[in-house]
Amino acid sequence: MLTAILVMALGGLLLGGVLGWASVRYRVEDDPLVEKIDAILPQTQCGQCGFPGCKPYAEAISKGEADINRCPPGGEDGVKRLAELLGVDPKPLGEGLEHKPKSVAVIDENLCIGCTLCIQACPVDAIVGAAKQMHVIVADQCTGCELCLSPCPVECIHMEVVHEDVATWKWRYPVYTLHPTRPH
Amino acid sequence: MKRLMRSAVSNGLALVAFSVAGTALLAGTYGLTLGTIARSEQAKQQALLAQTLPEGSFDADLIAHTVAADPLLGTKKPGQAYLARKDGKGSGVVLEVTAPDGYAGEIKLLVGILADGRLGGVRVVKHKETPGLGDYIEVEKNPWIRQFDGLSLNQAPAAQWRVRKDGGRFDYLAGATITPRAIVKAVARALQYFERHKAELLAGAKE
Amino acid sequence: MTGSPYNLHVRYATPQIMRQLMLALLPAIGAHVWLFGPGILVGLLLCSLFAVGFETLVLLMRGQPLGFYLRDNTALVTAWLLALSMPTLAPWWLYLLGAFFAIVVAKHLYGGLGQNLFNPAMVAYAVLIVSFPIQMTQWAAPAQLAAHVPSLAEAFDLVFAGQGALSPDAYTSATPLDHLKTQLRTGTPMPKVMGQPLYGQVGGSGGEVVALMFLLGGAYLLGRRLITWHIPVAFLAAVAVTASLLQWHDPAQHAGALFHLASGGAMLGAFFIATDPVTAASTPKGKLLYAAGAGCLTVIIRAFGNFPDGVAFAILLMNIAAPLIDVYTQPRVFGTGGGKP
Amino acid sequence: MFTQEARDIVVNGLWKQNPGIVQILGLCPLLAISNNVVNALSLGLATTLVMTVSNGAVALVRNLIPHAIRIPVFILIVAALVTVVDLLMHAYLLSLYLVLGIFIPLIVTNCIVLARVEAFASKRSTWHSVLDGAFMGLGLTLVLLTLGAVREAFGKGTLLSGLDLALGPRAAAWTIHLAPGYDGFLLAILPPGAFIGLGLLIALRNLIELRKKEHGPHPA
């Protein structure tokens, strides 16, 4: 009996020692999970999730501080992919959040006073211009985050839905009859 | 470096503490149950053996001793025989018998034989027969194996130690004849073995 | 938005493929009736009725178009294959249970036509043989060996009312495969076993004629290009090779290639069951591998297993492996100059 | 004492996070030993006992366990408890012990035990941990019991056969014969029956959840 206890104690000492050493030696500082979550988020940097950008939201998700259904631009599809990554059940978008069709901001050139406030608000530097100059939004770079709308003192910015055209059109998921067409 | 060492030592000691506590708990339980376990096992073994001998045919715990391997027992290694006693004299013996030709390999049996050469009972200890087909030899599934109770080589002549299909006296279930054939043969051989070694088996002198 | 609208001149649509399969089974059924009496017809009828019944029921429950799917004939094909693998004159509830497991469990629980991982008829067969080994091994005796060949009316009687009037010994016998195994286990040497009347010329009297008819039906399917040569050839070759190897290793304990090919479900399996496209491997190389595995396993299970025939288990086992086989045998794509995708 | 949290723990264990049919953990004993009611119940209760005590024990000392060696310590605690149960059963319930065989020591490796210890007991209060262990165990037992009952009923046409193994020979008479003359559907008792049975149970639960979602007063 004493031998049993001694053997176990020795084993414990050894294993505990190795694990204790390894826990300090091989500590992983950065959480790669954040990167994976961030890669799924659409990078609109719109802040609708309540965090200042996609990366902070990703960090909050990885820490379990935020739910996965706070990102409207990602939509249901984004929630589903987050759920898959994290091994949890997908859920509908959170309250008050809804997925909108992809839009870009457009500045009304007749109203813009060149105040640069929207330039400072744009998280992806998609607005170009300088003080007292008309500002222009580069449509290709605009993520549709709407953050430039409220700072504008003259309300010259509005959102325009991006419509499908021949170049961006996609073949739809085939719909084909599984039911017999009734003869005559 | 210092941090590494400190972490190693503190974790090591913590695990030692838990190991010692756990082992102590186990050691205690082990000590407490040791006797009971031995007694239970003993009782279990005796109960199994007792199934192969009629009630009242013995009055003391059976005694195990080793018998050499014998083709009649179907064994290739020395096995056990258990001596039953009544009033201090050998009243019967339980043999470990193997039927080598089951449908799916060997069938291990316990064959209880009374001193007068009558069968006390037969029980299957281990087999690999097809479930639902050959496994009616288990007493829990079918009373088939009780057919042997009370039979002896004298009562049933050699020709009758076969299943009905082959002209013998033993029932079988349609579709599975190999298994009962194997058992009948093995039991008959065990009886022959008993006839040959009756004296030494019942003497139990090596006590 | 239609893509290629030219999807019209299909040689055989799926329902017709199934009809052709049934057509190809007819010679063997005929031979069976001639050699073993009309009992098999009762089985075919019952199995078909039960299978179509279950199919209807499940389709209704799943809210799928009834007429459309019933017309595809797949339930009937499954029923026939099952009835042909089961002993003739089995009790009616065995057919019912078999149809249930084939149609409801093996087919629809996996998603219905085209989605099943396992061959439905073989699943049903496996369930039945494992659960009811006694009933599943009472085969009708060949006409010239049986004391009495049940007429159609008697067959109905037997199936529904149980054995009743006739003792099973009068009209049943073990199949050659079963018998061979029993005899070998009890130590009868191989040549002596083969001399017994049950064995006929090659693989059991009567049995070899039915097997020949399956071969004929298979040849028809091949000729119509409804199946490719890969699976039957590989399957039968593997059976022959494995059997020959075993016989060469221990002639006293193992029957030869011809016996194995002509007995049990070898021919039925090779042409009609292993070739089920839904559950078989589908690349050319994969088909060869899949069928060779099934053939080899068939003989091994027959020789060493707990049940007399191994075709069903062998095919089910290879069904599991089929998707993996497909992954590793993808053919070279045009312009990739060899190597796997 | 039965706060909302405690109630949640109970519901989680028995239904929402049921280890057997939701988390699909601990399948090894679940499938191997569920061929009749008595076996299933016995193993289920043994597992419940281990889970309750180990959850409690871990929660009690959770603040003393260094993070780096928590897993070895958990396993140590669980293994010690399982061995105690094993020894006790060996001593006092030998027949049952022989039937359950290797599956008693295997409780150590049953992932549900370690999963609850790691996911719950190492973070929560002792009382809640005990509750969680008990009801997770009971949830598993419930599934085992259902599966055992279904398999036994279909496979043999009986219920509670083998009760004598646990309660002595007298209990042999308590076996319920559902349908006299029923030959039994062997597949249910054989291992494939366990898989099919478990699959059907999971399907049943999903069906119930689905119905609840469709007709429930609180659409999710």
Next chain:
Amino acid sequence: MTRPLYRFHGGVHPAEHKAESSGRPIATMPLLPRYAVPLRQHIGNPALPIVKAGDRVLKGQAIGQADGYVSTAIHAPTSGTVLGIEAQAVPHPSGLPDLCIVIESDGEDRAVDYQPLDWQHLDPSALRNRIRDLGLAGLGGAVFPSYIKLNPGAAQKIPTLILNGAECEPWITCDDRLMRERAEGILRGAAAMQAMLHADEIIVGIEDNKPEAAAALQAAAQQLGLAVEVALAPTLYPSGGGKQLTYLLTGKETPAGGLSTDIGVQVFNIGTAYSLYRAIEFGEPMISRIVTVTGHVGQPQNFEVRIGTPVADLIRQAGGELAGASGRLIGGPMMGFDLRNDAAPTTKAVNCVIVKSPALFPAAPPAMPCIRCGECARACPALLQPFELYWYARARDFGKAQGYRLFDCIECGCCSHVCPSHIPLVDFFRFAKDEVWAREREKEASEQARRRHEFHQFRLEREKQEKADKLAAKAVDRLKTVETGAADPEAERKKAILQAAIERAQKAKADITPKNVEGLPPEIEQEIADIDARRAKLRETAHAKDEDSE
């Protein structure tokens, strides 16, 4: 004729339906009052319009120029007035409108002064640019800008030139007729191609159901004394696929994801060769092509059609739709698509218009589940496993679908054609391909957004830092001034403080008016300049108004 042929895997034999239209000679469409020339006709970037509403144009005048490398020019089909550049119905499977230059014909059909190309003496690069500016693009269906394909590349040589006259799709006969009637032109074009590519041999691949076309080409070759091999390939769809024809004639497989030039082969449609002939001999841009109009029409026939001709007019010319017509198909029945709006104009890609009727094109029977019978795999000329692809495309598992080489599918439609369960397989593959591309684009965009956001954060941080540094420096300066003192320390100190405050205010003002005008692409700078100019003008007029009112 002795050339050994290599049979490619799979393929199908759909009913040919060639006789309907192949018997009549190519007719010319009369001049129409209006043409709409889509900017997007070829693969690559759409052409950039170089005319505006109200401009008068001549026939053959460039109205759009190539935009970037993979692009080519478009030209006015007749003389007239540009009505505008507007979104119009175009022949596209989506049915969505796209930008077209609409020209109203003036009825004179006056052409620009065509200048033949002195191709034997022109610098190769200059020659190719001229070909680009003449708008040449492949007429076989892919509409790839021809000038790119006529570049022999780094090796300065492409040994084998294949002319594709297989025309394997049912119904279509435009190439057949062209070969029969204009063989000499085709071969002259081919000779130019051979010279530009430095090719050793010219092989024409023709399916053996077009013996007249083959004979015509052979005769023409003899007449021209041109070494051209006319190979008759067995009739088997899709032998007219570039990769299939290459394999058929040379036994070489075009590498997956690669080009035929990788194996020293360049393939041109015979129609393209003919257009090249017209371009170099007469300096004529690509303003017309041969189009088969067939199916349920009064008189199926081939027409020489100006690019931009409304399909409705074309059908009317072929005797109009017969009673019971059930739709129109652009291209052949195997790879074509339904035309939603017959106001859509023909383009360089439109080789055939088929009017459907329920008898000729019955509605697709209802699809059944796939039973993995493998018919599709046996029919697939790309050696794919369409049923596996279908499985994953249907489940939207695009990663797996790509693993089964989704992008090696040439969408020939053989699999759909043979499927006993009537599954529209190709539709699924097109869906999957587009979805993969879309996701790729989305990923690209979000990656770009992430990078830009990171830079934005970095810039804010940097600006804050710089501002802080400057303030700190100022403070030190001020302290120094204060410490050193002056004649009137008190007044001096106050002044300094005041000065510092002013400076600080100015600095802060400069800081909060960040500029984002560095490193902009020229077109955006241009845009800003334009807008500012407009705004300035607006202000001026406003001022002017103000002054008026005063």
